[in-house]
Amino acid sequence: MSTQPLRRLSAAEATELALSAPGSACNQCRAFSSPGWSSFPATASAEVLQAVGALWLPGDDEPTQEETPRPTGVDEWSAAAPISLSRRPYNRCEIWSCRHCRLPFLRYTEYGGYYVDSRIRELHAERLVDGI
Numbered sequence: 001m002s003t004q005p006l007r008r009l010s011a012a013e014a015t016e017l018a019l020s021a022p023g024s025a026c027n028q029c030r031a032f033s034s035p036g037w038s039s040f041p042a043t044a045s046a047e048v049l050q051a052v053g054a055l056w057l058p059g060d061d062e063p064t065q066e067e068t069p070r071p072t073g074v075d076e077w078s079a080a081a082p083i084s085l086s087r088r089p090y091n092r093c094e095i096w097s098c099r100h101c102r103l104p105f106l107r108y109t110e111y112g113g114y115y116v117d118s119r120i121r122e123l124h125a126e127r128l129v130d131g132i
């Protein structure tokens with residue numbers, strides 16, 4: 001058998017995870033610590049992270065391509081970039097958390113013309129903009 005399919009997470013569940021998260025990364029998950037998107041570190045062991053679920057599963061309808069609006073001067077890599085769980089790229093994210101401190105992380109794979117980039121970003125409640 002192949003790997004377990006990820007559990008579906010609603011935006012409300014993801015928000016709940018963010019609200020109950022510790023404020024910062026612990027020693028175990030510090031290698032992945034990034035308040036804005038960064039490329040998944042190639043040198044760190046991903047063993048410290050466990051899959052919680054996914055906001056989109058294969059077979060679902062294609063989610064909207066609409067991007068999360070950002071304030072002027074804030075790019076998508078910025079730690080200040082808002083997180084809208086219903087818009088790109090967050091509506092295609094998986095959520096993982098640290099096995100030790102439970103800090104949640106968003107993971108997303110960008111398929112470019114000549115590259116595949118696996119990205120990770122801490123999920124912080126104060127960046128969430130859905131429903132506000």
Ligand SMILES: [Zn+2]
Nearest residue numbers: 026029098101
């Ligand atoms: Zn941790």
